[in-house]
Amino acid sequence: MNEQELIARLRRGDETALAELMRLYEKKVYTLCFRMCGNAEDAEEAAQDTFLALWRGIGSFRQESSLATWIYRLASNSCIDLLRRGRRNPSGPSLDDEEQMIDAVDTAPLPQQELERRELRDRLCEGLSALPEEYRAILLLRENEGLSYAEIASALTLELGTVKSRISRARTLLRNYLSADGNFFEKASSKVTECNREEMSAK
Amino acid sequence: MKTCEDYMPALSAFADGELNEEEKAALLDHLEGCASCREKLSELMILHTMFEELPELDAPDGFAERVLDRIHESAPVQTKKPRRRALRTLAACAALVLIVGAAKTMLPGTNLLGATSDSAAQYSDTNGAASIPNPENSVVADDSGSDETYDALWSDSVQYDGAYYSDGEASDTGAENAKESEEPLLRAEYLNIRVDDAAAAEFLSTNGMSVYAETEESVSFLVTPAVAHALAGESIVTAAEADVLSGVTELMVVEIPKELSTDTAADADPGDEVSPEEEGNIVGDTLPVQPGGEEITPVEDEVSE
Numbered sequence: 138m139n140e141q142e143l144i145a146r147l148r149r150g151d152e153t154a155l156a157e158l159m160r161l162y163e164k165k166v167y168t169l170c171f172r173m174c175g176n177a178e179d180a181e182e183a184a185q186d187t188f189l190a191l192w193r194g195i196g197s198f199r200q201e202s203s204l205a206t207w208i209y210r211l212a213s214n215s216c217i218d219l220l221r222r223g224r225r226n227p228s229g230p231s232l233d234d235e236e237q238m239i240d241a242v243d244t245a246p247l248p249q250q251e252l253e254r255r256e257l258r259d260r261l262c263e264g265l266s267a268l269p270e271e272y273r274a275i276l277l278l279r280e281n282e283g284l285s286y287a288e289i290a291s292a293l294t295l296e297l298g299t300v301k302s303r304i305s306r307a308r309t310l311l312r313n314y315l316s317a318d319g320n321f322f323e324k325a326s327s328k329v330t331e332c333n334r335e336e337m338s339a340k
Numbered sequence: 341m342k343t344c345e346d347y348m349p350a351l352s353a354f355a356d357g358e359l360n361e362e363e364k365a366a367l368l369d370h371l372e373g374c375a376s377c378r379e380k381l382s383e384l385m386i387l388h389t390m391f392e393e394l395p396e397l398d399a400p401d402g403f404a405e406r407v408l409d410r411i412h413e414s415a416p417v418q419t420k421k422p423r424r425r426a427l428r429t430l431a432a433c434a435a436l437v438l439i440v441g442a443a444k445t446m447l448p449g450t451n452l453l454g455a456t457s458d459s460a461a462q463y464s465d466t467n468g469a470a471s472i473p474n475p476e477n478s479v480v481a482d483d484s485g486s487d488e489t490y491d492a493l494w495s496d497s498v499q500y501d502g503a504y505y506s507d508g509e510a511s512d513t514g515a516e517n518a519k520e521s522e523e524p525l526l527r528a529e530y531l532n533i534r535v536d537d538a539a540a541a542e543f544l545s546t547n548g549m550s551v552y553a554e555t556e557e558s559v560s561f562l563v564t565p566a567v568a569h570a571l572a573g574e575s576i577v578t579a580a581e582a583d584v585l586s587g588v589t590e591l592m593v594v595e596i597p598k599e600l601s602t603d604t605a606a607d608a609d610p611g612d613e614v615s616p617e618e619e620g621n622i623v624g625d626t627l628p629v630q631p632g633g634e635e636i637t638p639v640e641d642e643v644s645e
Contacts, residue, residue, distance in 0.1 A: 152408060152411070155407075155408070155411075156404055156408070159403070159404040159407065160404070163399040163403055163404065164396050164397065164398060164399060165396070166399075167397055167398070167399040167400075167403070168396045168397045171397055172394070177400065181399075181400055181403065181406075184399065184403065185403070185406060185407050185410060186579075186580065186583070188407045189407060189410055189411065189414075189583065190579070190580075190583035190587075192411055192587075193414075193583050193584060193586065193587025194583060194586045194587050195587075196587060196589060197569055197572075197586045197587070214579040215579060215580075217579070218578055218579035218580055222578070222580075254393060257390055257393060258390070258393050258394060261390045261391070261393075261394065262394075279356065280387075280388060280391035281391055281394065285358070286353070286356065286358045301349055301352070301353050301358065302349050304352055304353075304356070305348045305349040305351075305352035305353070308348075308352055308384060308387060309345075309348055311387065312383055312387060315387075322383050322386075
């Protein structure tokens with residue numbers, strides 16, 4: 138399905154076009170919302186809000202970005218709105234929810250490696266939840282959705298330089314969170330280390 | 341002296357493949373001699389693989405159906421015939437101007453609010469029992485031409501009585517001119533959203549939107565799609581409100597709680613609103629606007645935008 142055609146049909150109010158679009162994007166949007174909101178209920182609400190906003194706003198979509206980038210923008214805004222509206226804490230039930238989903242698929246005893254992977258994933262989700270919303274959104278768009286800095290700038294209406302510095306800052310915060318119990322990164326490297334090329338290269 | 345923290349943005353961008361050749365060369369140059377930054381870079385890579393471990397999730401069963409259900413619930417956004425509705429609205433506004441103008445002509449110096457004359461009684465019958473506007477405040481129109489009249493109609497110096505529109509049972513008895521509106525204008529015909537921010541009232545006022553209805557609790561503005569879209573871009577509305585505002589294709593009503601409203605036209609004592617010059621223009625004037633006629637075409641332009 139050609140994107141232009143899809144947009145044109147959406148603008149005509151063709152609901153089958155929206156249904157097609159949801160088939161294409163619902164997993165991505167829902168996953169992003171889940172990572173942002175931290176639980177299934179809020180994730181669904183935010184994901185629904187995203188497609189509702191798309192349906193209502195398609196007339197004002199200027200196509201300065203791709204449809205996908207615009208959808209990420211709507212999704213990110215929906216999540217931030219929902220989180221702010223309820224001042225909901227994204228941590229807590231999130232992991233349970235995800236565990237339930239995974240458990241539903243596989244109830245067999247887990248090998249050690251799988252347990253470690255799961256712990257890693259849980260800690261990452263906790264760390265993400267601990268980030269301020271804006272940092273969480275930007276990092277998810279980069280790491281999970283693979284958007285370029287330019288695409289993120291367009292999706293979140295930010296300067297390219299701001300995208301660069303926020304992603305860097307988000308990673309530093311996340312890394313520091315994960316290093317707090319010493320399991321993933323060494324605490325030592327969070328301290329300020331001088332970089333002195335002359336000194337190092339003189340060795 | 342630079343610390344490793346200072347290199348973090350460059351390292352992070354490097355890991356994302358977002359450095360240009362020049363920046364990349366400079367960073368590689370630095371990495372060659374800085375073990376700490378190399379360590380940081382490897383941590384970024386580990387972090388990246390951790391993200392890759394996060395599975396993509398399936399949307400819950402029935403997700404798409406629920407979205408479509410919500411769209412059907414809010415179907416009024418998709419209604420048609422914006423032009424005709426806009427014309428009817430303006431016709432009704434003009435009719436109100438004519439009614440009040442005529443009443444003033446018949447009874448110069450009589451305050452309609454006193455309801456002591458036949459005309460005032462007729463006005464009251466026509467518009468129901470709800471608050472009757474003080475005409476000296478409610479309608480301010482210039483007689484210097486249709487353009488000015490149009491401007492006055494759409495400026496925030498003109499206030500329309502909410503009861504006129506919200507009372508769908510308004511009959512034509514005693515108000516011949518009101519027949520121009522053909523059918524009762526129900527407030528429910530418009531998409532009506534509530535914005536809980538006083539700044540929205542200011543924004544709408546300064547963008548020339550008229551007060552459409554007023555109750556004790558709130559003040560409502562009649563808003564053109566162009567201004568609704570502009571309001572959607574303001575930080576004073578939530579993203580959910582922005583979604584609705586950015587999607588409208590026809591006139592809509594934005595209601596703002598009064599306690600929050602800073603709109604002086606809505607809050608001030610009605611008696612203080614009209615300047616002597618403006619007041620002079622009302623008395624005894626027949627307004628040149630023909631309800632539903634050619635003069636009001638600018639509204640069509642605005643709506644069809």
